[in-house]
Amino acid sequence: MTKTVFSAMRPTGKLHLGHLVGALTNWLDLQEKYSCLFSIVDWHALMGEYEQSKTIHENVIDMAIDWMACGIDPSKSILFVQSHVPEHLELQMIFSCITPLGWLERNPTYKEQLREIKTRDLQTYGFLGYPVLQAADILLYKANAVPIGEDQLPHLELSREISRRFNHIFKNEYFPDCEAILTKTPRLLGIDGRKMSKSYQNAIHLSDSKEDVTKKVKNMFTDPKRIRLSDPGHPDECNVCEYYKVFAPEKTEEVQEWCTKAQKGCTDCKQILTDELMRHLEPIQEKREALSKNKDRVKDILYGGQKRAKQIAQETMGQVKEIVFG
Numbered sequence: 001m002t003k004t005v006f007s008a009m010r011p012t013g014k015l016h017l018g019h020l021v022g023a024l025t026n027w028l029d030l031q032e033k034y035s036c037l038f039s040i041v042d043w044h045a046l047m048g049e050y051e052q053s054k055t056i057h058e059n060v061i062d063m064a065i066d067w068m069a070c071g072i073d074p075s076k077s078i079l080f081v082q083s084h085v086p087e088h089l090e091l092q093m094i095f096s097c098i099t100p101l102g103w104l105e106r107n108p109t110y111k112e113q114l115r116e117i118k119t120r121d122l123q124t125y126g127f128l129g130y131p132v133l134q135a136a137d138i139l140l141y142k143a144n145a146v147p148i149g150e151d152q153l154p155h156l157e158l159s160r161e162i163s164r165r166f167n168h169i170f171k172n173e174y175f176p177d178c179e180a181i182l183t184k185t186p187r188l189l190g191i192d193g194r195k196m197s198k199s200y201q202n203a204i205h206l207s208d209s210k211e212d213v214t215k216k217v218k219n220m221f222t223d224p225k226r227i228r229l230s231d232p233g234h235p236d237e238c239n240v241c242e243y244y245k246v247f248a249p250e251k252t253e254e255v256q257e258w259c260t261k262a263q264k265g266c267t268d269c270k271q272i273l274t275d276e277l278m279r280h281l282e283p284i285q286e287k288r289e290a291l292s293k294n295k296d297r298v299k300d301i302l303y304g305g306q307k308r309a310k311q312i313a314q315e316t317m318g319q320v321k322e323i324v325f326g
């Protein structure tokens, strides 16, 4: 039987190159091999961004457009919005009743985010319970696997602990042990060399125009030791070269040569990178534009995904309630 794979993204803003190489490229591969459910998790967005709640709806549609523009195919995968399937919250409720508070309070991501994020008040009941909803998202569809990076393994482990606890308390091996599909994703930093993130305003977005991309690439941090054109550079210490490795790997050797031998300046090097990035972005942007002109079609696709997801979710919840309440 084909394995079920679940993956999701929070609709908190425009998608950027990090999403493209970190998730979407991988999803394209997965949708050819597995039964995939890709969910736009708006409840998760609300947990962290409740003060900007009005933007979530717009971001949902934008995210669906971006996904499809990148090649996520609704005829191959189920593409849906989390809040359109209320069973996510029902299962979360049941899991909330059995999840020990200590598991959530010890969660390293929770502690890190409370420490790092100072612009929003995340000391809420909902945010603490984030991993419980995550477990419900995955297990509602009895997903066999989720694609994640190594850093996300503790999250998955928490979901597995919740499902094992359910099976143990209710003496039923109902939920499968969900596995990780470990994805090797290139680490793509923002233009300032920090983690690419909306909060740092250092991302190149999938929808950025050529002018925006040119400006952003021009501002990219380079090898700090290369001051004059005649100084040999150190491409391994330069973020621009990292981008070449991801978006134009066939050119990397050439870049290393012109850099270390000071044959080309950083301005030219960046101009060529801009062209390479646009080679990737332009076809996505063309599809994006066509989809943006027909948002009703996008909504219909999400509605179709909702119906398919709901069918599975209702079946699971029927069985879960039977196990829990008898």
Ligand code: SF4
Pocket: 222, 223, 226, 233, 234, 235, 238, 239, 240, 241, 255, 258, 259, 260, 264, 265, 266, 267, 269, 270
């Ligand atoms: Fe970086 Fe290119 Fe400049 Fe070398 S030439 S330091 S790789 S931008």
